[in-house]
Amino acid sequence: MSERLGSATLASARDAAARPAYDPASHGTGIVHLGIGAFHRAHQAVYTDDALAQAGGDWRILGVSLRSTGVVDALNAQDGLYTLLTRGSDGTTARIVGSIATAVAAARSGERLLVALQDPATKIVTLTVTEKAYGIDRAAGDVDEAHPAVAADLAAPGNPSGVLGLLVEGLRRRRLAGTAPFAVLSCDNLPENGKLLRMGVIAFARRARPRLADFIERRVSFPSSMVDRITPAAGDETLAEAERLTGLRDEAAIETEPFSQWVIEDRFPHGRPAWEAGGALFVDDVAPYEQMKLRMLNGAHSMLAYAGFLSGRGFVRDVMADPALALLVRRHMAAAAATLKPLSGIDRAAYAEDLLKRFSNPAIAHQTYQIAMDGTEKLPQRIAAPAIEALERGTPVRPFAFAAAMWMRYCLGRSEAGDTYALRDPREAAIASAVSSAGGDASVLAGALLALPDVFPERLRSDEAFRAPLVEILGRVMAEGVRPVVEAEARMVERRERG
Known part of the structure; x- marks a missing residue:
């Protein structure tokens, strides 16, 4: 069996694997990251690795798992090091990333996490926890009191376990110690994620620590960001490939695609890593970029996940290899693009072609079932918002009705063969x-x-221009099956394209 990856074995990694272009141990920790899953390690941690290599600084990451302990144990056994596999059409490359200093499981090391949040060295807290972990009622502009973590943390704010409670308690301790507040950077796929998180943190503070709320409102920066990189779940094949390319056993290896994008509002009062070294784009307003991504990429992803999964297509690449489904993906992107305002320097047709190539990458095994989860959290931004815009602009709304109908069929929880999921x-x-x-x-x-x-x-619930095609498509799917409807829908697209 190969030796395990770690500080002591890093130098023995095979030449085929890129190693950190700096000495990780010579850099301190300046970032606490909540949600140290595969996406963070394929995205923000890599940008930070590039920043450390180019500009240095004490910007290594303390990674936090809010739920599981497995990833924490794997990373700590390897001194925070892990292998990133990048799978492209021309092969797979391996890179060992050194930006994570250590990892903490909040469930068993809550006080250690709070100490790190209070530490003056911590300048930024970043998050990839998914929307459901925040416990924010977006519509009400308040916290969701029914959310288990929110309810528990409101009852015991000094011993928090949820996202909002941890941030508020960390900021409270810093204020008491006279330490400047950290910036809070959400990296979740949510529109205006910085504004949303700011609203939730202040709302929680008003309930739990009323005198702290005004301080947070005045002093704490919540920049928004837009992130993009397809990161499938790692499996045994991932670990085996990492070992083959590095010569070292790695229990924390992950895989991703070549493409990566990060657009960030540059509002970091106490400094930040040189993330532009990895290609991050700093802008005044992230909203147009995130809207383009949410509607064109994520919206098409949701549509193809439901239609593809129900059609027996296990991976995105399988969907794109199906001519009928691939045509409907292209249609959805075009409909989404038609709902967007022009964005300087962005060619949306070229962006759509890039997305189609990424989706078709045969080396990426991105499960449709994985993408299909959390539909009620994703559909409002990905499908409902552009559908309303389409109604208002008079552009095609049927693609969004089709996506919604496929989600509704998915909600039955059983395949056409009778298997449940x-x-x-x-x-x-x-x-x-x-x-x-x-x-x-x-x-x-x-x-x-x-x-x-x-x-x-309500606009979509009551507007027959959306509701009528949705009910029609759903009715045919339930009566005839998914595949005949997909093929009929594709023929409709082909007829329109022929004029």
Whole structure:
């Protein structure tokens, strides 16, 4: 068996693997990251690795897992080092990343985490936790009191375990110690993620630490950012390939695609890494970039995930190898692009072609079932928002109705062969109730799912230009099956393209 990757074995890594172009141990920690999953290690940690190599600084990362302990144990056993595999059409490369100094499991080291948040050396807290972990009621502009972590932290704010509670307690301790507040940078796929997180943190503070809320409102920076890099779940093949390329055993190896993008509002009062060394773009307003990505990439991803999974296509690359489905992906991107305002320096047609190539990458095994999870959290931004814009602009709305119909069919929780699957959605119980009440009637099912709060706005629920094609498509899917409807929809697109 190969030796395990770590500080003592790093120098023995094979030449095929790129190693950190700096001495990791000579740089201190300046970032606490909440949510140290595969995406962070394929994205922000890599940009930080590039920044350390080019400009140095005490910007290494203390990574935090809010739930599991496995990734923490794997990283700590390797002194924070891990292998990133980049899979492209021309082969796979390996890079050992050194930007993570150590990792902490919040469930068993909560006080250690709070000490790190209080530490004056910590200048930035970054997050990739997904929207459901925040516990924010976006529509109400408040915290979600029913969220387990929010409820627990409001009851015991000095011993927090959730995102909002940890941030507020960390800021409280810094204020008491006379330490400047850290900047809080959300890297989750959410529109205006900085503004959303700022709202949630202040709302939590007003309930738990009222005198602290005004301080946070005045003094704490919450820049928004837009992130993009497809990062499939790592498997045994990932670990085996990492060992083959590095010559070292790595229990924390991950894989990703060649493309990576990070657009950031440059609002860091106490400094930041030179993330531009890795290609990050600093702008005054992230919103146009995130809207383009959410609607064109993420929206198409959601559509193809539901239609593809229900069609028996396990991976995105399988969807793109299916001519009918690939045509519907292209249609969806075009419809999404039509809802966007022009953006200087961006050719949306070229952007769409780049997305199609990325989706088709045969080396990336991105599961449609993985993308399909958390639909009620994703659809408002990815499908509902552009659908409303399409109605207002008079541009095609059917692609969004098709995506919504496929999600509704997915909500039945069973394949056409009768196999059941978990929806993996935070509102699974409400969805199950809606499905049960419909009794197999497509129109009733559509009405029940459209009525779920904060998923589809009233404008879409009541506008027949959206609702009618949705019910029609859903009814045909439930009566005829997914595949015939996909093929019929593709033929419709082909006829229109021929004129």
